[in-house]
Amino acid sequence: MDLAKPIPLLNDFLCCKNIKLFLDVCRNHFKVRESDLFDPNMLYDLTNFHLKDLIPMKTFTKTYTPQYFDHISQNGSLSVEDENSDITNENGTENTEDYIEDTVSVLSETIDDEKPPVQNIGSVPSTTTTTTKTTTTNKITGKVSNAPPLGLSTRSASSSGMGNLDFNSSHDCSNQQLQKVAATVYNYQQIDADDLGHEYLNAIYSEEDEKVYEDLCYVTFSSHKVSEVTNDNVACNGHVDEHINTKEEEVYQDLCALQRTSRSQITSATSFEQRDYVIRELIDTESNYLDVLNALKTKFMAPLERYLNPEELRQIFPRIKELADIHTKFLDKLRDSLQSHAKVKMSQVFLEFREPFLIYGEYCSCLLGAIDYLADICKKNQIIDQLVQVCEREYNVGKLQLRDILSVPMQRILKYHLLLDKLVKETSPMHEDYRSLERAKEAMIDVSQYINEVKRDSDHLVIIQKVKDSIIDLHLPQNGNDLLQYGRLLLDGELHIKAHEDQKTKLRYAFVFDKILILVKPLNAKAGDMQYRFRDSHNLNEYRVEQSHSRRTLGRDTRFKYQLLLARKSGKTAFTLYLKSEPERDKWRKALTEAMENLDPPGCRNTDHKMEIFTFDAPTTCRHCSKFLKGRIHQGYRCKVCEIAVHKGCISSTGRCKQTTVSIPPPVCDRKLAEFNWFVGNMDRETAQIRLERRRVGTYLLRVRPQGASNPNETMYALSLKTDENVIKHMKINRDYHGDNVTYCLSTRRGFKSIVDLVSYYERNDLGENFAGLNQSLQWPFREIYGTAIFDFEPQGTNQLQLKAGCQVLIIGKDGDDRGWWRGKVGDVVGYFPKEYVQMQPPTSDEL
Template sequence: MANGERELWIQCVDWLMSTGLLDSSASSRLSKPADLASMLRDGVLLCELVLRLQPGCIDRQNIFMVNRMSPFMWSKNISLFLDACQKYFGLNEVSFDGQDTTIYDLSLEDFGRVLRILSLLSHTSQALRLNLRPFPDHTPNTNGACREVENQIYCNLRDQVEEMASSADETQQYDFIGNYPSTADEKKREEIYDCILTQRVPKTKVESAKYAEFKPTNERGFCIKEILDTESNYCDALNMIIETFYNKLKHKLSTDNHNTIFMNIKNIYLTHQKFLQKLTPAALNALGIDDPSCIDGKENLHMAGVFVQFKMDFVAYAPYCSLLKSAVGKIDELERTDSDLRQYLNELSKSAKFGLHKQSQFKLQDLLVVPMQRILKYQLLLQQLAKATSDVSEQQQLSDAIEAMADVSYYINEVKRDHEAIEVISHVQRSVIMQDGVSSRFDEHGRLLQDGLVKISDYEETTRRPKQRYIFLFEKLMMVCKQKGNTSLYDFRKAHLLSEYELVENEPEITSKTSTLSRKLTSGFFDNTNLTLVRKGFKGDSASSANLQLIFKSLQQREAWKKELKKAIEINCPSKAIAKGHNLLYKTYSHAVSCSICRKLLAGKFYQGYHCSGCDKDMHFDCCHVQNCSRKPIPASRTKTNSISSIIQPFRPGDLVVSRQSINSTDSSRLSCNSGDVIEVIDWSMDGTIVGRLTDLPGRTGKIAVDFVVRFSGTMRKSTSERGRMSTGSIENNVDRPVSLVSMAIINSSEGISDITQQPWYFSELGREQANQLLESTESGTFIVRHSVQQQQFVISLRYDGKAKHMKIEYDNITQNYYLHDGRLFTNILDLINFYRSNSLSEAFNNLDTTLRATLLRTNLYKVLFDYEGNDPVKYLTLRRGDIVTVLDTVGENKGWWKGKISRNSTELSGFFPISYVESMNPEHVESYTFNSNGEREPQHLLVPSVSHDSKDDESTL
């Protein structure tokens, strides 16, 4: 068949083979268009192709070696490829309109476009200079349509590629590239390692006449000798690098460049000097060479024991190995831009000779790789020694050493992997345009697990119509963005904390909001390719008003996202560990820490594991469910449920804390404050920080580390008595003061039962039937707390599922704690109520999956106590002391804000205001809210009934 008659994709494969880019095994693996499309999809092969045709046209360090489905990284690689085509190959006639970066999407037109761009490359002077036959013989039309026969060939390409990707082996994804840099470099580096450490006689010989004469006669002897000799050679190599390069380049390079290139190699050298001093007598002892001059009289360690002893010292290799790529890249950059330095480095390389041949010389880039090779070799060397060892006790010691070195290797690899992950996250952060000057480090959200275009329907938006958005799924949150035109930038839209959601895999129930007809119309596509995230505490019919619907293009894409979403949700709330009673904090450790359970290192550079505040243990994700929490045991009593307890936070929204020191940060996302400032908690993060608001300046918010604050208590009242809203008078006298989740703690400045009398949800002595009347027609989750005269006990009365529920608050006389179930104790009722404002009651009662969502307000008229002026007059309501505010809506209550209106100078103003700046006007009425048929919130006035102290109604617990 003539070249022009063959299908274009087959001609493309032949041309790629002729470039030498693909090895011989590739032809058998490229049997259909989907195989080629899958190979080209992430852009790595495209970048390697232009580098093969024009060396240096792309900085290889900028290529993302993608090991997962990530359109974001694919598009970055493809952008590199397209830029090189335009800049170095003169392909200006190709339409680079920004849409080309969606090549990874692999629609019919896109794949045809890829083939035509590659065809144009085959006709460039760079390709022809390599005597490569172009395809097809004529120059292709870049904007022409595919032939009809190819239309049939490329149909359903996306489904085929995604199905292949779901079962692909990530470890083999680049092995089809002939002489791929990583493979070629690895071979070259192994040769250098052997030349420097294995094939030569140690320059620094072991000071033992007996060892100099020693000739091993068995495999074990050979192994021990190899370990000792190569360690001696390694120390020589490190010394050479320091003497020849490190010291001499100190005055040639800037401090920053010098630190970038050599990192912590000097500390590593000092560590191995000590290591060799310990290893030498242990090795001689293992060989049966009794030489007093080499034996350390203080210690008599086995060789394996030396490795175990230095395990924590060897973690210093983690930063070295993770920064090695940057070090080599910096040397390459300096050699390209500074010819004098390049010549000087060549001279230094010539003076640093290794190996058996005088001609042997290595570049600094190659020598810096040797330390990484050495630390990763220890495990293999010890495994060889273990195989040659027959003594059982010695084998156990070697097993411990092998495990220690394997742990170090894994730790190093994970730190290196996390370093690369943080680089990717920084690329994402530079590509996302945040709103209203919001500033935060994206790596605080954990590792990036998944990204891509997804249709999303958000329950908080006015219209529930699905919208196409670009979603970045991190371990801790899901960031929703919108692509900015045809650029590689994204406008931030919203973020959802994954700890607040549950993944629902079953089909939604048919309700009044989802008719049978609409379900039938959408079942073919919607149900098979969607996922539902429901806010915790919402189930059944109410779930539809608090969920996120994610709609995917294919079943394969849905399965990939489901896997990562389940992983992220479990990371935030490890169910098995919580069932064991642990109070976990998913945290970043600044130094190497070992797991309290398995004793292995918590690997990685950030969010390496969990800390339990109950038993004070640090644990891996896979280890935190192995043991029960060993905190103080809970007193035995009746338990009402088998539900899993929630993670206890150090501070909850609404808590008051006091700054322990003055902080003046230039980072706008951080909270600047003075020592002694009172801060109310808005949110708590598992990274060890809280988002707080200054009580004196509510407009000033930001992050602050929990280590810098202490909980506000009654003993602090004097020191804060002159702080406006925090004055003693405002705390003690405002009995009817409206309280939200945020402002509750302001009133709770002392502990004990008397605190709840200050709360608007406490209705003193009230009977069951009267509570039923109060709660009738209120929204689900509305509650009050009352005192039952008959039972002489505090009771929570709650509206749920159209009925009033009544729950006794139990009291333990021994521990003097309050509880709804004995797995969760509280020192006072206020703390108990605060906890269940944000945590489901299903923990204590079966079939009661709701929080204490709303309180009954005694009036919608409030008097302003303090002046307040927001930073946005359109959004916030300006308050003047003595003003009368009419509450319009309690939206924002969980953040400490209500929406209200004020009439001033014949003008009606509306906006948000801080709840704690006002007090109620009329205690004779209760204000609650219901929803009308249009879904709008409507106030409803409820008269407080007269209280009969002789009420005898039944107070049986729910």
């Protein structure tokens, strides 16, 4: 059901829509008279709402256990008890206590008369109940429901420790009675548990879902230490929820097709290090996960293809085939990386699949819709419903429903960075893959955060569309009426506004987006219809916000007495906003300030880039930090001139603006860099790190940094040198200006007329004068091209290289090609030789 919004966050608009939905149910389903209903804003504002003497609902004798929201919201959303603590009577406000009390009393009597009764909803299951019994069934609708009442006051549901609730008993807080009544109404509304189940990805799946994932994917070892990673519920920002889920061994044995070996058996057969166990866990769980994806394809999708068209299958199984293909290749490469002479390390496999894994953003965004669509189509079509049940029985003896299995991919993608974190901890810092594993872990955290933000923004796009639909005559003259172009909805609510050229104060409902402030007025005099007429809009980049000195308002409505000043930067006009409380004023000031800073980031003052907040259509990485720009709305910033893309926090490090994003040719003095085997062109730091890890100590390359220079004293070039088995040193090349002359250097200790001269010098001398303790020279150019001497050559100068027929020559560069000379290395001696004296051999390593 898409009417109720279980996660309204701090959104007044959605909260009031949920309250209105509650009243509509009272009116249409329970036939409560209009005169017995209260106004939505009365409950939301909680004005004089202090239910000290709520009429006991003695007629409501049936017991049930709804799962309703905690009274104190973690995110600060509206809670009944939050506002009751400090309520004062104010002039000009309507007393709502009688309205609410009457509605609850009438509703309680009405519920008691409903047939069939709701005692069959069930009670809270014990912790030993299997996963198929943890939800309750509404006998009226026949649908699973463990929903909280309205979702108007918190983010998460509380379902433990409640016991059976009896409305004959007295309760300490009468506000709880109101929420219990609302819970009953909510159950009547045919709302599946999964309508509320996923609060983005940092709390996106329940403990039950976690059990499903572990039953399907995890290998059970006798050592708890080995599997400690698997018991964590992962958040996309890298944090871990602290609850631990129990595994059901019986379900695991039924679902895991592969033979598992206990740890004691493994230990007796071979000598394993702790690191080996983590790697085995990673490979085996990946294999099990691939089995799940293939089962979704062959055991569910294939039978359903006879009854459902491709579009219907796509809605129920979004991108499952693509995920199966991706993970088939992923598992093959993981296994290849474990071979004794593997060309690619495990860390590189994760880095390679960093971008393909972004498909999970779409999958997680579609998951709730897929589960809802599956439930709906099974309800309407008995044949499909029975077929799905048959498939479930064939796959796992009916212990898990298809809807449960569909959540496994979402959970798996959140496990990778935990497994890599465990692998890093069990890997010695001296291990050849240690640093790359750290980068792989960071890459998987980045992927998880990207998926999280895509899911969040997908939900947000729905909210924005509902806001647009609620304004019947929206007219935004600047750039059209598509609200998506104005970014995220930061805040909305009721306020009073007064233009300084007009002394009349007007009551308006306001929506604050990233780029615009929209003011509307309720369509009808009766509040709660959630339909508005457009009144005005203001581009926030034209304004600044200031805190006005508050004076107690002498007007009729003294609720709005805390002021903010919204003034045009041009000084032509200004508005005063009146809010109900000091916290409300602070909230509006924060939202407006955030919007204005998004449009004009402080980091722009440190660069000449012309940055604008921008929505990117395809996954894009930040030019500075190489991490993904996350989400679907205003993911980051793009320069209007050179079109580089960056995070807001990276703007100040982007350096000087270039006129184009295409590869910039080297300076004139270095036009011939491509002739050298150590020059690789455009390459970021991460790629250079990976390429050099497989090479011998002393191998070096010169690269063009994609992000360019970050200050006028830097060049776009950097040297990368392997200085030890596990260390890659990256060195920016700087420049100094002396009148019209430019010198290039690694430090102020020594300058060179060209970059070629700089590289040539440090091929013969170590880098210790620039970096303390770095007693390493540039020994082996990245592209190793060898030749065989076909004639003897005796050098005539100190810069020439002696050749003996048949000797191997490492060709360093062809910078003297136009004069018939190449530069090479034999042993530890570097020099020039006649190019006709050497016959080229095919390259033996990476060619770029």
